Amino acid sequence: MVSVTDPQDRPRNELARQNFKIYENGRLQDIADFDTKYQPYSIGIILDLSGSMTLKLNWARQAVSRFIKTANPQNEYFVVGFNISPAPSTVFKRGWPRFKRGTERRCLTPSTSA
Numbered sequence: 220m221v222s223v224t225d226p227q228d229r230p231r232n233e234l235a236r237q238n239f240k241i242y243e244n245g246r247l248q249d250i251a252d253f254d255t256k257y258q259p260y261s262i263g264i265i266l267d268l269s270g271s272m273t274l275k276l277n278w279a280r281q282a283v284s285r286f287i288k289t290a291n292p293q294n295e296y297f298v299v300g301f302n303i304s305p306a307p308s309t310v311f312k313r314g315w316p317r318f319k320r321g322t323e324r325r326c327l328t329p330s331t332s333a
Contacts, residue, residue, distance in 0.1 A: 228289050232257070259293035268300040 221239065223231040236253040264283055272279065287296060 222290070224289055230257075230289075257291050259291050259295070261295045262290075262297075264296060264298045266298060266300050269302045
């Protein structure tokens, strides 16, 4: 799946198959499927919340936020944070506004080791 945005993070849906080239190990590949219809997805985000992520967590939080902000508002998301064992942090939320309301900070906060 590929999505393209302009410098203002607006989707560029007018692009066609001929605007893309896919390479694998330096070799041009055929594009097997191409569709400009944007279908919603259910997306799970798995995030390492261990102590080794302490200095990187703000960057990870921003990356998750940007990903959700620029994706299809009809997508559904859930977050699983893990340290020693996985702990689902939230149920499915549809779109950025619902994810943002109180979920983002709670889901993307480091847990402590047991």
